[in-house]
Amino acid sequence: MQTDHIRLANQLCFSVYNTSRLFTKFYQRALSDFGLTYSQYLVLMALWEEDGQTLHQIGDALYLESNTLTPLLRRMEDAGWLTREKSAHDRRQLTVHLTAEGQESQGPIQQAIAECIGKEHLDIDQYNDTQETISQLETALRTLLTDESKMEE
Amino acid sequence: MQTDHIRLANQLCFSVYNTSRLFTKFYQRALSDFGLTYSQYLVLMALWEEDGQTLHQIGDALYLESNTLTPLLRRMEDAGWLTREKSAHDRRQLTVHLTAEGQESQGPIQQAIAECIGKEHLDIDQYNDTQETISQLETALRTLLTDESKMEE
DNA sequence: CTTCAATTAATCGTGCACGATTGAAAGTAG
């Protein structure tokens, strides 16, 4: 039935939309003490993984572009988490480095999140399969949406 | 391991966040022809289900509050999808009714989404289990977050 | 009836997301 397809897609999309908002609120509890948003936490994670990335590289990691990242990184620079400077070898690019504050905060921030997960009794182990399943859906949607833009070339 | 908990939570949250954005983009393809956003489509679905709901009732259905719905409904009224009027029996409340346009568009809009699902070869049946799993996670997070606010009372 | 509490939509300010465009810089071809 075609209508069943729509109903399933609607329910699935709505659940994912709701869960995303709820997860963001959940993280916000731990992050608000540091004055961080979830998106800003994602940037920190990318830089903890590898410091000195360009805006473009961070965007590749988080699936975000300059229209979102430029103001976001500026706010994080103002807050003292990182520095922004034009790359020496290619002045079009922007290189982002963590400040000492940004580096040293990794432990405390992740501990705050860990406490939030523990204290709230979020049985996260239960969702090991969920992570795989949702990742597959994510991949399917991404290829579906990016293949389309390739068609136009 | 505590760090494993964080890593799983981070991956899960990031996947849900990405999937939500991708799903919104996917729906946007079908909805843009009608000048609708995904959030506005959710409001239409709630009103197709039951017309004449109050802002509060719509908010209960979509987990949104007046700070989001008031401007959203105003834009939809401006676009001709619905009408907003104060309830007769309780002038604090706002009753929302579909216009003829809003009612008649249900078929075409859902057909556009169905075509989008079909044409893009999104094998949605494959995600029957995913819907259940993500719904459980959604419920867990919601009770977790709303029980907390009850503690403060 | 009067006072106080509760409910409701609206308002305000901030921070994403994102489609679209711009301008600068770098790369490429002739």
Place this chain on the structure above:
DNA sequence: CTACTTTCAATCGTGCACGATTAATTGAAG
């Protein structure tokens, strides 16, 4: 070297989300 193309970050405008507050209306208690 010059002209053209590509690749960047930045900018612009719109529409959510959402914490916090406000003002109007209703309900409840005395």
